[in-house]
Amino acid sequence: MVILNFTLSEEGVAVLHDALACLFKFSDDVCLEARRDKSLLTIFRARHNSGDQSREKNSAIESCDVAIDDGLGRKSRLVARVSFRNGITASHSLPFEVKPPMHAKFNPDEACNRWAISSRTLRQLMDHFGPGIELLDINTDNDTRVVNFTCFTEKVQKRGAVNNEEVLKKPLHTNIAVEMDEFDHVNVEDKLHIIISVKDFRAILQHAQLISGELTTCYSNPGRPMKLSYSADGIVCEFILMTVGEKDALSQKHKNLRANTASKIPRPELDASSHRASSVANSSHQNSHEVASAPVATPTSMPAPPQLRTSARPRNSAFEIRPQPIPPHSAATAQSESLFVSQGDEDEQWEPVNPEGEDEENARLEWNATNDPNPSSLRIGSYLSRSADPQEMASDILEPGLEPTQRLSQVRRFGLFSP
Amino acid sequence: MRFRTDLRNVRTFSKLTAALSSLEKIAWVRLDDDTVRFTVIPDTGSQVWASLSVPLIFDNYHIQSAEPNNTINLELPLQPLLRALKSAIGSSYANLRLTKKDGLPMLSMTIHTMTRDSGGEARGRKAPGFGANSGEAEEDHFTSQSFAPEPLELTMKREREKIITQDIPVRVLHPDTVETIMQPKVREPDVHIQLPPLLQLKAISDRFTKLALTTSTNSRYSTPKLVLQANMHGSLRLSLHTDTLSITSTWTGLENPELDESQLPVPIEEHPSTIFKRAGPDRWATVRVDGRDWSRVLSVGRLEGRVIACFCDEHALILYVYVPHLDGGDQGREERGVGGEREDVVTVIKGHDLDGVMVTDGATRTTG
Structure with a gap:
């Protein structure tokens, strides 16, 4: 039927x-x-x-x-x-x-902090963040009239970075100050720090700039959900991300502690996977063809990450629907590069010859490769685990056939062969 | 200890950093009153000693330390520097300063920049051609449109300059720790020759290396060796010999630049290159290079400089890359031949048939 x-x-x-x-x-x-x-x-x-x-x-x-x-x-x-x-x-x-429906809980009355800005501008700003970062701290400074986007990773903070060699392994620390005047409206509590996952934010921006000019966010306090939304031409996209609780991350750095029952539970492992901002995407189409289809990411059959299941966060239960996170640091790096760090042709030509690296490069491009009948095998996470097998790596390298190293036009330019 | 400078020629700086980072993750940077020197010394592979005059990449340069010539020695990760410089490309202003954050030394780059095309968005909220990246153009637009009847035009969001801060972790090195690191002194070369376009040389070399990897049975663990040869009669040869194949590419008509006699330790008649020249075109100076390392070395081609290769037969290969001053208008500097005063020169030193280079004692020779 x-x-x-x-x-x-x-x-x-x-x-x-x-x-x-x-x-x-x-x-x-x-x-x-x-x-x-x-x-x-x-x-x-x-x-x-x-x-x-x-x-x-x-x-x-x-x-x-x-x-x-x-x-x-x-x-x-x-x-x-x-x-x-x-x-x-x-x-x-x-x-x-x-499956029964599942929706993220979000209370718009509670989320009184909001801002809106061109999604294209924001996406381009994300290009300035280097690899190896996981979290994005969005905060405002009413004195200087700017909104700051600061990226950081907790791993290095934990490491303490006192050892001589370790110091140099810290990722680039990037802060971008955007004047409030550039926002369509900003209504945010001064000095409020809200922290979300860079990876999720990038994924949303990538889509937002295709769809719409403007991205709107609203949120309340750390540890509470944040809604990002954009819409155009009958498409309404809403993403609800869990923000990182203050205790989770920067409590020692930012003194304005807020009451947050969830964050009082001590958690031994504070790596990125424990508070990767869980997200639920909610987008609906209502176009002229009387179509109403609403894809909502609800992978309920996937096991919730153990940290999330054990941590007592009753009010956030709606977010425990996220699949096992991909190994955070490597995957985040790979993805961020495939998404935003575009190298010009000129640069690529100067990359050293690296037969091992070539397969990795191809894998990174596969986010949208929808021709493969088994998409889950394309996930970066599965690629990474697969490439750890040395035998498979060797077989990759020994594949017959060589890629041309030069375009014909280049060869002609140098007069090696008659045109 | 203070260091603060504005950046100029960011693209050149960025290309140099990219070339260095293909050889090693971390560079030693020596800054003083006159010179900026980047050195990478990988455990295996080629060394680079890049000596730049301050005005090539810096402007409004202030340096102060307790050392002679106000020298500051830093250890610096190249990937973060490269990432930061990418942000600075196309910016209206960028500076670099040595600072401390949370007690740790940082090289902090502050960049004033616009996003590339925050204008022309969907929904036509902004006038076409507006807000590209020129502040002046915007102001003109505003004055000419100030009487426009559309109220929407007046409430348009103006693209504002963003301030990006990129903090690169650094270590400040004590003079004692770098005192013993010297640029290797290599004997006078037998052959010096200007290389063909590096992109071409690299494409062919990389193809040879890949061929060697696919034809050899234990390719994963042995690195293919390429044979590089040059004579004093304008020819360069690149060869690969494996059990099953042997291929050679030959370039002819290349230039063997004249030497500056005043810079030579021996009279020109007794110089090894004169002896090689007299021996005729069949007298080749040979070095064997690791294919992968060679590919990384050729990455200096990004700098678009003139590259002179100096062959010490069966001993070492040195590449001198003369960096053109792109917007300084000082093209003359790169035209000096080998042995001339080397101000903005990237020196790549390869040992012959070795994974590393032979480091011998001797003074640094940043200026020949």
Whole structure:
């Protein structure tokens, strides 16, 4: 029995694809929730990124019909039939699982701190942060009328960095001061430090700048959720991130301690994974095709990270739906590079020959490689664990065939061969 | 101890840093009244001694220490420096100063910059062409539009300059700890020759290295050796010999620059290169280099300088990279030949057939 039918235009496919590409950075699984007149029709779970693999093909898409088939005695299938302009039709049938809905709790009345700014500006500013950082501290200074974005990592703070050699291993410490006048509005308690995960923030900005000019945030206190939202052309995107509690991170540095029951529980391990800002993304489409599909990242079947499960944070229970984090430091580095640190062609040519490194480079580019039938194998985390196996590395290197080291145009320029 | 300077020629500084960081993670930086010297000495592989005149990369330069010539020695991680310099490229102003944060020494770079295109966004909130990165253009726009009837125009957000602070961790070295580190003194070269474009040389060398890795059975653990040869008659040869293959690329018509007699320790007639020249084009000076290390060394090609290779037959290879002054207009400096006064020169020293270089005693020779 078909329980939901909808058709996406070419543009609709592109928009859904972008949304899924963003959600993929948070989880392998996506929850689609379709509503009519606010009544829930169905909720299910599917490998999201194969759903729109058709978009990667070069042919222009005429339309994409999606039918969701479920019922007693039937297999749960999401069938996407993509009609291309060249007459070819491709059908993809994806299994899914029906799950109860799950939404992050966010109390807008409590979140009185807010600011809004061009997402493009913000994304470009993130380029200035170096690798190896995990957390972003956003704070304001009313005296100088600036909003500061400061990146840091806790690992080095813990290390103490007193040893001679260790000092030089500290990552770059970056602070970016943006004048409040550049924000569309800023209404934030002075000197309030709110800390979120850089990785999540980057993933959101990457999508936000595609969709909309402006990103709006609202939040209350450290350790409480923060909402980031943007919208345009019938697309409403909301992300709810957990912010790092003060005790978690910078309590010794910033004296304005706030009452926060959750943060009073001592936690021995304060590495990034313990308070990686859990996030729930919530984006809904309402375009002219009477389509209402709301992907919500709810990978409920994934085990919650042990630290989160054991820590008594009753009010944050909605956030314990995040999958096991990828090994934080290496993955964060790899991702941040693939996302934002773009090296010009010129630079790449000067990189030393490094056969081992080439495979790594390719893996980094695979965030959006939706042609692979098994997307989970593309995760950086799984790549990293895989590459630890020396035998596999060796086989990578010994692959037959050499890449050309020079473009023909370069060779011609040097007059090696007659044109 | 004080050090504070504005940055200029950020792109050149950044390229130098990139070239150094392909050889080693950490550099020793010696700053004094006149010179900035970057040195990397990896455990294995090639050394670089890059000696730059202060005005090449710094402006408004203030240095003060208890040492002669106000010398300050720093140990500096290159990747963070490179990352910070990337932020400074295209900025309106950037400075660098030695400071302390939480009791730890830092090289703090302050950058005033705009985002690249905060203007032309979706929804046409801003006028086209507005807010690119020129403050003057914005002001013009405002004056010319000040009577515009659209109220929206008046409430537009103006792109503001952002202030980025990049703190690079450093160690301040005591003069005693660097006293013993000397630039290796190498005997007078047998052949000196201007290299072909480094990008070309690198592409071919890298291809040879990859070929060697794929044809050799135990490729993972042996590093392929490339044979580099040059004569005093304008030819350079790059060869690879393995069990199964042998390939050679030859360049001809290259320049063997004239030596400045006044700088030589021996009369020009007795100089090894004169002897090699007399022996004819079949007399080659040979060095063997590790393919991967050579590839890292060739990364100095980023600097777009003229590169003179000095071959000490069966002993060592030294590359002198003459850094052009891009916006200083002082093109003459790079034109000096080998043996001339080397002000802005990156010196790469490779040992022959060795993983490291032979370090012999001798004075530093930053100025020939």
